[in-house]
Amino acid sequence: MTKLDAASRHDLTLHVNGRPQAVSVEPRTTLADCLRQELGLTGTHLGCEHGVCGACTVLVDGVAARSCLMLAAQAQRHQIETVESLAEGGQLNDLQQAFRELHGLQCGFCTPGILMTLTELLKYSPEGSEQEVRVALSGHICRCTGYENIVKAALATLAQRGASHGPR
Amino acid sequence: MGHADHAHIGQRVLRAEDERLLKGEGRYVADFEPAGTLHAAFVRSPYAHALIKRIDASAALAMPGVKAVIDAAQMAGYLDNLRMPLGWPSKDLPPDITPYVLTPSEVCFVGEPIVMVLGDSRYIAEDGAAAVEVDYEPLPVVADACAAVLPSAPKVRLEVPGNVLKEFSVGHGDCEAVLRDAPHVFREKFVQHRGGAHPMEGRGLLAHYEPQHATLMLWASTQMPHELQFTVAKALGLQDSMVRVTAPDVGGGFGAKFVIYPEEIAVAAAAYHCRQPVKWVEDRMEHFLAAIQERDQFWEVEIACAADGKVLGIRGSMLHDQGAYTPQGINCAYNAATAVTGPYSVPAFQLDVKVVQTNKPYVIPVRGAGYPQGTFVMERLLDRAARELGIDRALIRERNLVRKEQMPYTKPLKARSGRHLVLDSGDYLGAQQAVLQAVDYSGFRQRQQAALAQGRYIGLGFAHGVKGTGRGPFESGSVRVSANGRITVATGAMAMGQGLNTAMAQIAAQALAVPVQDVHVISGDTAHISMGIGGFASRQTVTAGSSVHLAALEVAAKIRRAGAHMLQVPESELQLAGGAVVLTADPSRRVNYADIARILRGIPGYDLPPGVGAGLEAVVHWEPTDMAYVHGFHACEVEVDPVTGGVTLLRYVAMHDSGTLINPMICEGQVHGGIVHGIGNALFEYMRYDEQAQPQSVTLADYLMTTATEVPRLEVMFTQSPAPSNPLGVKGIGEAGTIPVTSAIASAIDDALSDFKVRVTQIPVDPVWLAGQVADAERQALGQANT
Numbered sequence: 001m002t003k004l005d006a007a008s009r010h011d012l013t014l015h016v017n018g019r020p021q022a023v024s025v026e027p028r029t030t031l032a033d034c035l036r037q038e039l040g041l042t043g044t045h046l047g048c049e050h051g052v053c054g055a056c057t058v059l060v061d062g063v064a065a066r067s068c069l070m071l072a073a074q075a076q077r078h079q080i081e082t083v084e085s086l087a088e089g090g091q092l093n094d095l096q097q098a099f100r101e102l103h104g105l106q107c108g109f110c111t112p113g114i115l116m117t118l119t120e121l122l123k124y125s126p127e128g129s130e131q132e133v134r135v136a137l138s139g140h141i142c143r144c145t146g147y148e149n150i151v152k153a154a155l156a157t158l159a160q161r162g163a164s165h166g167p168r
Numbered sequence: 169m170g171h172a173d174h175a176h177i178g179q180r181v182l183r184a185e186d187e188r189l190l191k192g193e194g195r196y197v198a199d200f201e202p203a204g205t206l207h208a209a210f211v212r213s214p215y216a217h218a219l220i221k222r223i224d225a226s227a228a229l230a231m232p233g234v235k236a237v238i239d240a241a242q243m244a245g246y247l248d249n250l251r252m253p254l255g256w257p258s259k260d261l262p263p264d265i266t267p268y269v270l271t272p273s274e275v276c277f278v279g280e281p282i283v284m285v286l287g288d289s290r291y292i293a294e295d296g297a298a299a300v301e302v303d304y305e306p307l308p309v310v311a312d313a314c315a316a317v318l319p320s321a322p323k324v325r326l327e328v329p330g331n332v333l334k335e336f337s338v339g340h341g342d343c344e345a346v347l348r349d350a351p352h353v354f355r356e357k358f359v360q361h362r363g364g365a366h367p368m369e370g371r372g373l374l375a376h377y378e379p380q381h382a383t384l385m386l387w388a389s390t391q392m393p394h395e396l397q398f399t400v401a402k403a404l405g406l407q408d409s410m411v412r413v414t415a416p417d418v419g420g421g422f423g424a425k426f427v428i429y430p431e432e433i434a435v436a437a438a439a440y441h442c443r444q445p446v447k448w449v450e451d452r453m454e455h456f457l458a459a460i461q462e463r464d465q466f467w468e469v470e471i472a473c474a475a476d477g478k479v480l481g482i483r484g485s486m487l488h489d490q491g492a493y494t495p496q497g498i499n500c501a502y503n504a505a506t507a508v509t510g511p512y513s514v515p516a517f518q519l520d521v522k523v524v525q526t527n528k529p530y531v532i533p534v535r536g537a538g539y540p541q542g543t544f545v546m547e548r549l550l551d552r553a554a555r556e557l558g559i560d561r562a563l564i565r566e567r568n569l570v571r572k573e574q575m576p577y578t579k580p581l582k583a584r585s586g587r588h589l590v591l592d593s594g595d596y597l598g599a600q601q602a603v604l605q606a607v608d609y610s611g612f613r614q615r616q617q618a619a620l621a622q623g624r625y626i627g628l629g630f631a632h633g634v635k636g637t638g639r640g641p642f643e644s645g646s647v648r649v650s651a652n653g654r655i656t657v658a659t660g661a662m663a664m665g666q667g668l669n670t671a672m673a674q675i676a677a678q679a680l681a682v683p684v685q686d687v688h689v690i691s692g693d694t695a696h697i698s699m700g701i702g703g704f705a706s707r708q709t710v711t712a713g714s715s716v717h718l719a720a721l722e723v724a725a726k727i728r729r730a731g732a733h734m735l736q737v738p739e740s741e742l743q744l745a746g747g748a749v750v751l752t753a754d755p756s757r758r759v760n761y762a763d764i765a766r767i768l769r770g771i772p773g774y775d776l777p778p779g780v781g782a783g784l785e786a787v788v789h790w791e792p793t794d795m796a797y798v799h800g801f802h803a804c805e806v807e808v809d810p811v812t813g814g815v816t817l818l819r820y821v822a823m824h825d826s827g828t829l830i831n832p833m834i835c836e837g838q839v840h841g842g843i844v845h846g847i848g849n850a851l852f853e854y855m856r857y858d859e860q861a862q863p864q865s866v867t868l869a870d871y872l873m874t875t876a877t878e879v880p881r882l883e884v885m886f887t888q889s890p891a892p893s894n895p896l897g898v899k900g901i902g903e904a905g906t907i908p909v910t911s912a913i914a915s916a917i918d919d920a921l922s923d924f925k926v927r928v929t930q931i932p933v934d935p936v937w938l939a940g941q942v943a944d945a946e947r948q949a950l951g952q953a954n955t
Contacts, residue, residue: 042199043192048452052868083192107665108189109419137876146840
């Protein structure tokens with residue numbers, strides 16, 4: 001078995017926000033640090049590095065995951081999406097716009113992770129209830145907002161998408 | 169002015185900050201990394217109290233990528249003093265109470281920094297820190313503030329004469345006589361814990377010396393950029409102008425960044441000495457170990473009442489756990505003590521306070537700054553008295569509240585400045601009545617009985633809270649019109665998520681009759697304004713807001729004077745509209761701000777317009793004379809599971825008076841966040857230490873913060889009683905939501921469990937303790953039934 005040490009490097013190709021990206025990282029480099037330091041995607045934030053606060057949440061093959069608990073090397077062959085992928089043509093998407101209009105953010109540090117979890121929720125539970133929204137958000141800690149306006153923004157987006165898709 | 173389209177104050181203006189933050193384009197300290205940056209990690213004490221016998225850095229220095237290992241002896245060579253200065257110098261405090269930048273010989277709490285390691289990455293720096301060998305000789309530990317005052321207690325630091333840092337008393341009236349003669353006296357003991365601040369972004373600093381400007385650049389996550397500038401400059405023997413602090417996006421403060429830390433001085437000193445960028449971004453465990461906390465207060469109090477519930481006097485003592493050092497002062501203890509009587513008229517009051525040192529991290533105020541604790545004492549005592557006297561909880565408050573018609577009401581208590589505390593404005597009883605109506609207080613007993621019939625224990629609780637906001641001595645605000653006609657505002661106030669920049673833009677836009685989007689606000693950059701105090705004590709909209717308002721009015725006056733000269737008409741015939749000074753009678757005659765700004769920049773060889781002066785700008789440092797008192801009344805409904813002790817919040821309604829609201833949307837958000845911070849303090853957040861003062865809760869999985877599933881919809885209402893003490897009539901908001909929460913929830917739990925006569929006397933409410941109280945009550949009832 002090969003002994004891993006800090007000096008050895010892994011040359012990886014990651015698929016981030018729809019684009020292949022070549023990186024060279026230590027075996028121990030977390031996905032979060034790789035995204036931030038190697039790829040300059042600093043929208044993904046580190047709030048605890050224990051997998052609890054949720055600030056570093058990204059989508060891995062469409063599923064919300066803690067990028068602080070995942071090694072960059074494990075992300076090879078998976079599709080990674082970060083907060084930087086959300087705005088379409090530089091314009092805030094509907095979820096981001098709802099956050100803006102309903103004051104769903106204050107300091108903005110936890111926001112990217114929350115947006116990614118809600119992106120997953122909107123995809124897989126398009127008729128999500130307030131309770132489902134709160135349960136999805138319970139994997140995130142926000143010190144600023146009290147969650148009130150985050151919940152409102154999520155529900156508004158769910159309602160808007162439901163209306164634009166017509167009755168199911 | 170006066171046109172509806174220029175009325176920006178009071179509007180729900182969307183925040184200028186948000187688009188970037190939502191796209192992931194926010195820039196926090198961790199996101200900056202100049203080429204050649206060295207990363208810092210700290211070797212921290214694993215003991216709560218020990219002597220450092222030997223430090224061996226050879227293994228660390230031999231590691232590839234480790235560039236330097238700096239201990240206290242080396243650090244001392246970089247600094248004017250290895251010991252931190254006392255943040256707010258005071259003759260009332262003993263000498264030698266501040267922490268060291270790096271501790272030379274004796275560690276006094278777990279997490280205290282001893283050695284700084286610089287490496288090519290944080291990974292490598294942490295490897296290096298782990299490889300530094302330190303030999304310790306453990307010393308006896310003071311883990312318990314109550315035991316710290318016993319004669320047998322070991323010393324928290326070998327240098328201290330005793331563990332009591334400071335004793336003081338606050339009060340008025342003849343408590344002795346009142347308590348002796350009162351018809352009813354009730355005694356209580358309260359244990360109040362508040363954990364840490366826990367902004368989601370921890371502390372952090374990037375320091376980089378730029379030789380071409382002879383300037384040490386600091387990108388800092390701080391609540392006090394100017395204080396950091398002054399402190400670093402002094403420590404390194406530089407003049408202020410050679411240190412520039414820029415706070416980029418700051419991911420929350422809540423008190424954690426309301427002090428200058430040893431780590432910050434160490435990083436700045438290393439960057440200056442090494443002439444290489446040095447960056448330190450703490451991880452969450454470091455925040456648990458070494459960032460400030462508010463922690464523990466132990467209260468023993470008694471309340472004297474007449475039979476009708478009128479409070480005659482309150483007397484007691486409080487012991488405040490300050491931790492191992494005092495970097496800034498003891499305002500948390502002082503605030504708690506002076507906050508007790510809050511919105512009530514209390515004829516006699518006496519509180520004796522002991523500020524005690526323990527081998528734990530130092531205390532600096534967390535959001536609320538002692539006011540929640542003082543409030544909790546008063547509100548709990550009123551609930552107790554109401555229950556004992558058979559008076560409704562709302563009625564006993566009504567009988568003791570300061571009334572609207574008594575405002576301004578001078579309390580016979582003094583702030584640390586020596587000024588009397590004056591409740592300036594508000595209708596406390598009106599808020600109580602409005603909220604109790606909203607929650608259908610009069611119908612609650614019926615609902616409670618109906619729930620009980622289904623085996624559900626629900627309860628309704630409520631509480632008042634007031635806080636003095638807008639602390640001085642000043643805040644800076646400058647307003648400048650650029651040659652493109654747009655407005656730049658700079659302030660020493662600090663944005664850390666509140667929406668400060670948007671609020672300041674609204675204030676300036678209103679005075680200058682321009683769209684809010686035309687105002688660019690710079691906060692937290694010492695290069696843009698020479699003085700500033702910073703973000704804490706719910707002070708910024710009051711102080712910075714007033715300065716920006718007055719500076720904008722000065723600029724507006726200058727525009728009128730220049731316009732009158734240029735149009736050759738009297739000023740009285742002019743008005744400001746659409747970014748121009750306009751002749752009211754003939755709006756086609758106008759001069760744009762841009763043109764005035766260009767002329768006032770000066771054209772070589774030509775005179776400025778007479779009597780106007782150079783530059784279309786003004787700087788104001790408005791000084792408040794009195795605090796602006798905010799008020800909140802909260803009511804909540806809870807359900808308690810008497811078997812598990814679990815508490816579920818069913819409904820939460822609050823009414824706040826923060827005077828004139830600049831932006832109601834932002835104000836609602838501030839109250840939401842404040843309430844949920846308080847919910848954490850009431851039910852979840854507990855920084856646990858063992859008997860050796862070893863921290864036991866050092867992840868967010870152990871230390872519980874409130875999440876979305878524990879919070880009901882928050883219903884927030886406002887009344888607006890303008891503060892008389894500032895030109896905008898504003899009051900603070902940031903901490904307001906937190907103040908009454910623990911009291912309201914405790915009251916609701918008592919109410920839910922009134923059959924068991926449970927009284928909440930400690931927070932956070934531990935479900936095991938609560939279930940135990942119920943079980944004890946049941947056993948007692950069973951025992952009585954059997955005899």
